[in-house]
Amino acid sequence: xxxxxxANSPKVAIFVDDKEVLVPGDTNLLEALKTVGIETPHICYHxxxxxxxxxxxxxxxxxxxxxxxxxxxxxxxxxPGMKIYTPAxxxxxxxxxxxxxxxxxxxxxxxxxxCDKAGxxxxxxxxxxxxHQSRLRPEVGKQYHGxxxxxFVDSKGQVRGGKRVALGPRVTLDEERCVQCDRCVRxxxxxxxxxxxxxxxxxxxxxxxxxxxxxxxxEYDLCVTDxxxxxxxxxxxFRFQQRTWLLSRTPSIxxxxxxxxxxxxxxxxxxxxxIMPRCNPEVNRSWLSNTxxxxxxxxxxxxxxxxxxNIVSDLLKHAKKVxxxxxxxxxxxxxxxxxxxxxxxxxRASLFGGTLRPVLEADGISKSGDPLANRAGFKALGIxxxxxxxxxxxxxxxxxxxxxHNDLFGDDEGAMILKKIPNRVILSAFNDETSKDxxxxxxxxxxxxxxxxxxxxxxILQKLSPAPTCPDxxxxxxxxxxxxxAGNPLTSAIAALQKVQEFVPALKPYxxxxxxxxxxxxxxxxL
Amino acid sequence: xxxxxxxxxxxxxxxxYIFEAFRGLWxxxxxxLRGLLRYETxxxxxxxxxxxxxxxxxxxxxxxxxxxxxxPRCVACGMxxxxxxxxxxxxxxxxxxxxxIEKRVLRFDIDHLVCVFCGLCVEACPVDALRxxxxxxxxxxxxxxxxxxxxxxxxxxxxxxxxxDDLQSQMAPGGTKNKQALDAWGLKVN
Numbered sequence: 001x002x003x004x005x006x007a008n009s010p011k012v013a014i015f016v017d018d019k020e021v022l023v024p025g026d027t028n029l030l031e032a033l034k035t036v037g038i039e040t041p042h043i044c045y046h047x048x049x050x051x052x053x054x055x056x057x058x059x060x061x062x063x064x065x066x067x068x069x070x071x072x073x074x075x076x077x078x079x080p081g082m083k084i085y086t087p088a089x090x091x092x093x094x095x096x097x098x099x100x101x102x103x104x105x106x107x108x109x110x111x112x113x114x115c116d117k118a119g120x121x122x123x124x125x126x127x128x129x130x131x132h133q134s135r136l137r138p139e140v141g142k143q144y145h146g147x148x149x150x151x152f153v154d155s156k157g158q159v160r161g162g163k164r165v166a167l168g169p170r171v172t173l174d175e176e177r178c179v180q181c182d183r184c185v186r187x188x189x190x191x192x193x194x195x196x197x198x199x200x201x202x203x204x205x206x207x208x209x210x211x212x213x214x215x216x217x218x219e220y221d222l223c224v225t226d227x228x229x230x231x232x233x234x235x236x237x238f239r240f241q242q243r244t245w246l247l248s249r250t251p252s253i254x255x256x257x258x259x260x261x262x263x264x265x266x267x268x269x270x271x272x273x274x275i276m277p278r279c280n281p282e283v284n285r286s287w288l289s290n291t292x293x294x295x296x297x298x299x300x301x302x303x304x305x306x307x308x309x310n311i312v313s314d315l316l317k318h319a320k321k322v323x324x325x326x327x328x329x330x331x332x333x334x335x336x337x338x339x340x341x342x343x344x345x346x347x348r349a350s351l352f353g354g355t356l357r358p359v360l361e362a363d364g365i366s367k368s369g370d371p372l373a374n375r376a377g378f379k380a381l382g383i384x385x386x387x388x389x390x391x392x393x394x395x396x397x398x399x400x401x402x403x404x405h406n407d408l409f410g411d412d413e414g415a416m417i418l419k420k421i422p423n424r425v426i427l428s429a430f431n432d433e434t435s436k437d438x439x440x441x442x443x444x445x446x447x448x449x450x451x452x453x454x455x456x457x458x459x460i461l462q463k464l465s466p467a468p469t470c471p472d473x474x475x476x477x478x479x480x481x482x483x484x485x486a487g488n489p490l491t492s493a494i495a496a497l498q499k500v501q502e503f504v505p506a507l508k509p510y511x512x513x514x515x516x517x518x519x520x521x522x523x524x525x526x527l
Numbered sequence: 528x529x530x531x532x533x534x535x536x537x538x539x540x541x542x543x544y545i546f547e548a549f550r551g552l553w554x555x556x557x558x559x560l561r562g563l564l565r566y567e568t569x570x571x572x573x574x575x576x577x578x579x580x581x582x583x584x585x586x587x588x589x590x591x592x593x594x595x596x597x598x599p600r601c602v603a604c605g606m607x608x609x610x611x612x613x614x615x616x617x618x619x620x621x622x623x624x625x626x627x628i629e630k631r632v633l634r635f636d637i638d639h640l641v642c643v644f645c646g647l648c649v650e651a652c653p654v655d656a657l658r659x660x661x662x663x664x665x666x667x668x669x670x671x672x673x674x675x676x677x678x679x680x681x682x683x684x685x686x687x688x689x690x691x692d693d694l695q696s697q698m699a700p701g702g703t704k705n706k707q708a709l710d711a712w713g714l715k716v717n
Contacts, residue, residue, distance in 0.1 A: 113604030113653045114630040163629060164622075240620040240630050243605040 001190070002051050002074070003027050004281070005035055012080040017089040023078060030058055030073040038086055041097065041126040043104070043229045044181035045074035048285045050190055055104070055181050057126060059096045061085035070096055101126050107204075108230070109176045117231030119244035123179070167197075168216030170236050170290065171225060173208060178232035180206045184224035191287065191365060192220045208232070220365060222294075223287050226277060237294060238274045242266075250467040251278055251517055253454060254292040255329040255447040258370035259362070260456035261288050262518065265296070265448055265467040272296045272448070272469050277366070280518045283460065284366035292366070296448070299469070302431045304443030306474040312402075312425055312440055313485050319400040322349040323391055323421070326383055327406025328357075328372045329429075330478065331452030331464060333496035334404060335374070335381045336503055337482035341402075344486040353378050354386040356412035368457045376455035380504050388415075395420045402427065404478050405444075409433040427478055444478040445470060451493035452477075453500070453515065455522065462519035463512055581662040583690075586646045588663040589637055591681040592656050593699035595708035598625075599682055600656035603632040607648035607657055615641035616648060635678040639666055655695065 009024030016038065023032035028051070030040050043055035051074050058073040063083035070093070087094040104123065112118045165173040182199055185208070189195045196216050200209045210216050216224075225235040247266040254261040254275070262278035275296045277288035316322060322345055326338055342349045353372075360369030372378070378385035388408070391398075392415065401421040408415040410433035418424070419437065426438040429446040449470040453463045483490040483499075490496040494512065501508045510520060541547055562569060572579050581587065592600045603620035615638040623631040649657050661684060668674055686702030698708035 111629075113606060114602050240603070240622060243609065245609065246605065 001049065002031065002045075002047060004047055005031050012078060014078060014081065015083040017084075017086055025078050025080065027078060028074055029060065029071075029076040029078055029084065032078045033060075033073060033084075033086070038088075039129075040073045040086075041101075041122075041129060042074060043122050043126070043179060044183060046183055046186075046227055046286075048191070048287075049183060049186045049227070051075050052182055052186060055179070056100050057097065057104075059093055059100065061090050061093050068092075097126075104179050108179065111174075111177060111231065114240075115177065115231035116234045116239060116244070117177075117228070121231060122229035166215075167208075167210055167233070168221060171216055171221055172234050172236055172239060174232050174234070175207050177230050178208055179230055180208070181229055182208075183227045183229065184208060184233055187220075187224055187227055188216075188218070191223075192218050194218050196221075197224070219289050219291070219363070220287060222290050223277070226286065226288075235274070237297070242268065242273045247273055249276075250465050252448060252464045252467065253456075253462045254288070254295070255331075255373040255454065255464070256292055256295060256371065257289075257367045258373050258375050258457040259283060259366060259368040260373060260454055260460070260462050261292055261366045262462070263288060263292065265469075267467050267469050270469050270471075272299060272467060278517070282458065282518070282521070283456065283462075287366045289363075289365070289367050298430075299446055299448055300471045303429060303446075303471055303475075304431050304435060304441050305472060306444075306476065307440060307442030309442065309481065309484055312442060315400060315423055315425065315440065316345065316402075316485060319345075319348060319423070321398045322400040322402060323398045324349055324351050325388070325391065325401065325403040325406050325408070326351070326353040326378065327404060327408075328355050328374070329405040329447045330374055330377075331447065331450065331454050332374065332377045332381065332500045332507075333450075333452045333477070333479040333490075333493060334482065335377055335383055336496060336500040337479035337486065337490060338404060339381060339383065339503055340486040340488060340499065341482050344488075351383050352387055352391045353383045354388045355406070356388060356408060356415055370457060373456075374454045376457060376459060380455060380507070381500070382503075392417050399423060400425065403434060404482065405429070405447075407432040407434050409437055427481055429475075442481060443472070443475050444481055445475050449475075450477040451512065452479075453497065453510075453512075456519070459522045460519040461507070461510060461515055461522050463515045581664060583660050583662065585662065585664075586644045586649075586659045588639065588661045588666075589648070589657055589659050589676070589681055590661050590684045591635065591678065592658060592695055593682060595698050595700070595705055595712050597700045599632055599635070599678065600654055601632040601635060601652075602628075602654055602656070603630050603635075604653060606651040606653060610647040610651035612645060612647065613641045613643045615639075632678065635681065636675050637681065638675045640671060640674040660689075 003026055005024035005027045009026050011022045012025035013020050013022055016033065016036065021036045023035055030042060030045060033040055040058045040060065042058040044052050045058060053072050053075040056072060059070050060073045061068045062071045068085065085093060087097065108123065112124065118124065162175050165175060167173045180199060185197045185199055188197045196210055196214065196218060197208055198211065199206050201207060222235050225233045247268050250265040250267065252263055252265050254263045261284040262280040264276040264278045265272055266274045266276060275293050277284060277286050279286045324338055324342055326335055342351050355372045357371040362368045372385060375385050395418050398421050400423045401418060402425040404427045408418060424438045425440045426435045427442050427444050428435050429444055435441045447464060449466050450464060451466050453461060455461050479490055479496040490499060497511065594600055603618055605618060608616040608618055617634065617636045618632055619634040620630050621633040623629060646659055649659050666674060686696050686699050689696035691697065691703065694704060696702060697704040699705060
């Protein structure tokens with residue numbers, strides 16, 4: 001993997017276009033130029049993949065003992081005093097980049113109108129940025145007319161590959177569009193650690209393929225569709241669904257795992273179309289597991305309607321012993337509101353938390369394996385995070401069970417023992433197994449629809465933003481419902497966060513404005 | 528630049544106005560009589576009975592162009608919907624069943640109540656699938672929903688209504704060049 005600049009990188013002086021600039025000294029030239037605001041176009045380079053240097057798009061000129069030479073910026077380490085020339089001063093670099101870009105486009109189909117990558121395609125970006133002119137005649141390269149001319153025969157008269165090769169159950173390959181940058185191959189080899197993709201053949205005939213008789217099938221295989229710089233690898237679930245520029249993006253956190261992978265929720269017209277990884281160098285880098293990525297399909301299905309809170313509060317008023325159970329997708333705000341409810345009910349209530357799902361090993365990419373997403377938050381607020389067994393042992397003592405975002409019955413058959421509790425109040429987004437067996441249900445917002453915060457397993461405080469995709473405007477976030485039951489409604493996330501800060505004074509300095517998009521590391525703070 | 532226009536000063540008969548009033552009435556009467564007796568020489572058109580001649584270049588109601596086999600040429604790229612300043616084009620895409628074609632359109636609705644007839648969608652279309660040359664300018668419906676023109680209506684036009692030199696229209700089913708185009712379509716694939 002290339003070494004990326006950090007805050008502690010030693011600064012060295014290099015000359016860019018004859019001007020002296022200070023750049024991080026322990027990285028490659030491409031990243032170093034980026035720190036001083038010079039973007040270098042690149043296709044095959046990816047900050048979280050080993051450098052391959054095969055696209056030759058990131059050319060710059062370096063002054064050497066034999067004069068000025070064209071070098072690739074991605075594979076050149078920064079050395080003090082090196083003299084670099086970018087297109088700003090060197091016509092040769094400009095021409096070379098343009099020629100590389102043209103070379104890549106000569107056998108690339110003009111599929112942009114029907115290509116799912118259009119709008120976020122590196123080839124398009126580089127073309128618009130650096131070349132913006134071509135010596136190619138329009139008849140060179142395929143003009144897509146949606147007619148029999150569709151079969152692309154390149155300028156040498158060869159038919160170039162299949163248009164829809166099913167690489168696996170989730171990924172489709174378009175061999176025509178592939179530029180052989182081998183990002184996907186490197187991803188499977190070095191990140192997923194399961195070499196399922198290969199470049200076959202040589203030279204102009206190179207194509208991406210799987211081993212004979214095998215399919216691309218891996219928990220992280222959809223990441224290859226993100227890193228594909230062109231539209232060659234497309235995800236079946238997003239194929240032809242929406243044009244990328246019509247989507248709005250909401251930055252959020254995936255609340256199905258305690259690593260809290262950073263995600264973009266891409267939506268329009270109140271519907272989520274896809275979930276994309278949001279780059280966070282400390283958490284999930286640019287990767288996202290299929291589980292988290294495809295979870296959006298269930299976000300709006302099988303939802304509960306908002307319930308009548310008066311009945312619930314009457315029930316709580318006359319309850320003798322209440323078990324309050326918090327679950328995985330609870331944000332800090334929800335937990336604080338649950339604590340408010342506990343304080344309101346006093347000795348009659350006791351707090352429980354945890355998950356009945358198995359806690360797995362971390363995979364080192366974007367999952368910690370722990371389904372209780374906010375476990376660190378539970379600890380910070382002093383809510384038990386692993387005492388559901390106590391609850392099941394003493395189920396007979398309680399007469400009201402109130403769960404928040406916790407599908408007890410669906411996660412484990414053993415939880416059926418909780419049916420001994422006569423009144424089961426379920427606060428959940430979904431009509432899941434637990435809700436079906438409940439005596440009272442109350443629908444709340446899903447985590448993709450709320451403003452909130454969570455602390456992940458690396459002790460990073462991260463914030464969730466609401467995507468406007470809630471199917472029912474009557475639904476309220478769990479913290480609002482819980483605090484209403486506690487007699488002190490928190491009608492905004494800001495108020496709820498203040499409540500969190502009352503319980504955990506160490507979080508006082510943070511607000512939704514100053515939690516950065518990549519989160520705040522809570523090193524040495526409390527907890 | 529300001530230009531001063533000098534008016535001819537009125538003489539004393541004109542300044543009396545009474546004779547001028549009758550002169551104006553005579554003009555009105557002349558046209559009224561012409562409308563009664565020599566109807567066909569009037570420059571105006573008696574609208575619903577006689578429809579005005581509209582040029583092919585006039586931006587009228589849209590139509591979707593067809594391939595020789597009758598499927599829409601549209602590849603559902605969404606350029607028209609992107610270019611549309613009024614956001615009145617709604618389309619959905621799906622993978623095509625025809626192996627030669629990548630993407631096909633599943634739904635293509637234009638809300639003609641919202642449409643501003645700017646023609647940007649026609650210009651944006653990369654495959655010449657959308658045109659505004661139907662010369663159809665009348666939109667009379669009872670309900671708002673009826674103004675949303677669905678795909679099958681945009682596709683139901685007759686090549687006979689279009690000139691012979693409009694090759695693309697004539698290649699559609701029913702057109703004079705349809706047979707030829709179908710042959711070429713079939714041949715080129717194999």
